[in-house]
Amino acid sequence: MAATGIPHFCNDLGVPVVEVGAHEFMCIGATPPFDHPHIFLDMGDDHEIVCSYCSTLYRLNPALKSSEAKPEGCVWQERPVAA
Numbered sequence: 583m584a585a586t587g588i589p590h591f592c593n594d595l596g597v598p599v600v601e602v603g604a605h606e607f608m609c610i611g612a613t614p615p616f617d618h619p620h621i622f623l624d625m626g627d628d629h630e631i632v633c634s635y636c637s638t639l640y641r642l643n644p645a646l647k648s649s650e651a652k653p654e655g656c657v658w659q660e661r662p663v664a665a
Contacts, residue, residue, distance in 0.1 A: 584588040589649045593638045594616070600638055600656045603646030609633040610658055 607624035618635040
């Protein structure tokens with residue numbers, strides 16, 4: 583999860599559906615430096631949403647915590663910058 587507390591998800595694996603535990607999150611497409619603009623997605627009352635940049639389908643899975651995804655490789659965590 584990024585420093586803002588909003589979960590960030592990516593789809594380097596190229597899977598057709600990423601299950602997430604959050605209604606609101608950021609899609610970054612792929613891990614940097616191959617990411618697209620980080621898009622805030624809000625499912626609202628729905629259980630699915632498609633990212634307008636990378637066309638990844640995100641589906642709510644209530645069994646997951648807000649910072650979790652299936653497959654697990656779709657969770658992106660910002661790495662601290664080395665000093």
